[in-house]
Amino acid sequence: MSRLVKHAARILIILLLGGFCGATLVRLAPGFGVDEEELDSRLNQESIQALRQSHARHESLGGFYIHYLGRLIKGDLGTSRSLQQPVTQLLAQRFPETLKSVGFGLALGWTLGLALAIASALSRNWFVDLFSSVLAGALLCMPAAVLALLFVIARAPGRLVLGLIVFPKIFRYARNLLIRSVAMPHVLTARAKGAGGFRTLLWHILPVTAPQLLALAGVSVSMAFAASIPVEALCDLPGIGQLAWKAALGRDMELLVNLTLIVTGVTLLANSAADLLGSPSRMGES
Amino acid sequence: MKRARIGAIVFLIAISVVCLLADFVAPSSYARQFRDAPDAAPSRQHLLGTDDLGRDRFSRLLYGTRVSLLLAPGAALLSCLLAAVIGGTAGFVGGWLERFVMGATDLFLSLPWLFLLITVRALLPLNIAPLTSVIITFALLGCLGWAASARVICTDTRSISDSGFILLARASGSGGCRLLWRHIFPNLRPVLFAQFWISIPVFILTEANLGILGLGVAEPLPSWGSLLRELESFSASFDQPWRFAALALFIIVVSCFHLALQKQELPA
Numbered sequence: 001m002s003r004l005v006k007h008a009a010r011i012l013i014i015l016l017l018g019g020f021c022g023a024t025l026v027r028l029a030p031g032f033g034v035d036e037e038e039l040d041s042r043l044n045q046e047s048i049q050a051l052r053q054s055h056a057r058h059e060s061l062g063g064f065y066i067h068y069l070g071r072l073i074k075g076d077l078g079t080s081r082s083l084q085q086p087v088t089q090l091l092a093q094r095f096p097e098t099l100k101s102v103g104f105g106l107a108l109g110w111t112l113g114l115a116l117a118i119a120s121a122l123s124r125n126w127f128v129d130l131f132s133s134v135l136a137g138a139l140l141c142m143p144a145a146v147l148a149l150l151f152v153i154a155r156a157p158g159r160l161v162l163g164l165i166v167f168p169k170i171f172r173y174a175r176n177l178l179i180r181s182v183a184m185p186h187v188l189t190a191r192a193k194g195a196g197g198f199r200t201l202l203w204h205i206l207p208v209t210a211p212q213l214l215a216l217a218g219v220s221v222s223m224a225f226a227a228s229i230p231v232e233a234l235c236d237l238p239g240i241g242q243l244a245w246k247a248a249l250g251r252d253m254e255l256l257v258n259l260t261l262i263v264t265g266v267t268l269l270a271n272s273a274a275d276l277l278g279s280p281s282r283m284g285e286s
Numbered sequence: 287m288k289r290a291r292i293g294a295i296v297f298l299i300a301i302s303v304v305c306l307l308a309d310f311v312a313p314s315s316y317a318r319q320f321r322d323a324p325d326a327a328p329s330r331q332h333l334l335g336t337d338d339l340g341r342d343r344f345s346r347l348l349y350g351t352r353v354s355l356l357l358a359p360g361a362a363l364l365s366c367l368l369a370a371v372i373g374g375t376a377g378f379v380g381g382w383l384e385r386f387v388m389g390a391t392d393l394f395l396s397l398p399w400l401f402l403l404i405t406v407r408a409l410l411p412l413n414i415a416p417l418t419s420v421i422i423t424f425a426l427l428g429c430l431g432w433a434a435s436a437r438v439i440c441t442d443t444r445s446i447s448d449s450g451f452i453l454l455a456r457a458s459g460s461g462g463c464r465l466l467w468r469h470i471f472p473n474l475r476p477v478l479f480a481q482f483w484i485s486i487p488v489f490i491l492t493e494a495n496l497g498i499l500g501l502g503v504a505e506p507l508p509s510w511g512s513l514l515r516e517l518e519s520f521s522a523s524f525d526q527p528w529r530f531a532a533l534a535l536f537i538i539v540v541s542c543f544h545l546a547l548q549k550q551e552l553p554a
């Protein structure tokens with residue numbers, strides 16, 4: 001239980017620190033405090049003055065951060081300057097699309113990566129090993145944006161790209177881990193006693209490698225979210241990756257910072273869940 | 287495997303030398319337009335043809351490779367220096383400073399890399415001179431890519447600080463700065479070198495991603511990002527394979543870095 005509390009406290013502290021950095025970026029961004037409404041010729045001097053005063057209230061960084069946190073607690077993430085829509089509304093529209101893409105990408109990447117790593121480590125067939133290593137190596141050297149462009153040219157579904165971005169990292173790590181595990185004395189003994197390949201894998205190899213694989217699962221969530229920016233932007237998938245790209249081009253810091261914070265929260269949650277699942281015994285002890 | 291590593295290193299050296307001599311090797315300047323021959327096929331005059339604006343694609347590839355191959359190591363050096371100073375000092379001093387630095391690296395590592403980069407990039411002006419855009423892009427990569435290396439260096443510094451020869455040096459009267467400079471940093475050299483080498487392909491890939499998204503090096507200066515962006519306008523390019531030359535060279539160079547890297551990982 002205390003481990004759970006520690007993780008929750010860690011996430012909260014990191015998000016508060018991240019929020020502060022984000023608020024600093026928004027506050028320092030060029031054009032902060034300048035409102036297009038001031039250019040409205042129908043407004044008189046008093047109205048313009050009132051508008052300026054409403055901005056001036058949060059001029060200091062500390063004041064701005066407290067105001068920002070206050071809004072955050074109420075679920076108000078502000079309004080996007082470039083799209084003129086509340087950030088929460090944009091998130092509600094686009095987050096499910098990204099979750100779908102990232103979920104599909106992770107499932108594909110893990111299935112492909114783990115299957116080829118197991119085949120490569122256990123079969124001891126040089127062709128399988130060479131084929132999967134070359135495939136993973138080639139994909140590792142390819143920027144996510146180029147893969148996305150190639151998929152657009154080939155008119156293939158863009159979501160597959162996320163799986164191909166995650167796959168080589170999973171394959172390489174899992175392959176090395178499994179090769180090391182296969183050479184462990186207890187695995188060799190099990191094999192010598194006549195245990196079959198599937199049984200050895202299920203009972204003797206996977207339990208040893210599970211904590212590291214779970215840690216990798218946490219990290220792969222962050223990889224998939226990062227890759228969602230070029231993939232969604234170029235494959236025209238209406239998710240938060242595309243939104244972040246549009247916000248960057250429009251220098252919409254309010255939107256960009258909130259998106260980054262939310263994605264950070266999701267990846268922190270994934271990492272903590274992987275960490276907790278990877279060491280259940282320690283969790284039970286505490 | 288050893289032969290492949292040597293081959294990779296030789297190829298990297300050769301391509302770096304050719305690109306450094308781009309002013310002499312390239313048939314024309316990267317920005318020169320041959321207006322009478324836009325989108326031309328390969329010929330004696332234009333080895334890889336010309337792009338939509340009539341610029342010689344081979345020359346642009348040479349200059350673009352030079353930008354990426356010179357500046358990615360520069361950014362890697364900057365990030366390693368930052369990591370050495372921050373991680374080394376935190377590991378050596380320990381206590382609250384170490385905890386604070388570890389917290390900061392936690393924060394940096396939790397932020398998805400591209401989200402962080404485009405957020406900070408958006409804070410800076412987008413319509414800028416090409417040379418400024420090069421400096422901003424690679425300086426950003428260097429300044430934001432230190433966290434993972436700092437974590438490794440902090441842990442290594444801590445273990446070196448606890449070792450016998452450091453205790454002996456302390457007992458002989460060596461002060462903090464002398465200990466760091468004469469005893470700890472020389473022992474961190476292999477780790478720093480490995481971190482430097484690991485960062486280069488990561489930065490090359492990231493610059494390419496940023497360039498394709500229009501957030502990297504500005505036109506007309508070529509970089510791998512802007513050269514690969516050309517793929518965007520290829521609808522039926524499979525009958526014009528020379529257009530994929532930049533992508534082929536990119537994959538070969540990054541693969542060479544990965545191949546050469548395998549040896550560097552061993553001492554770490």
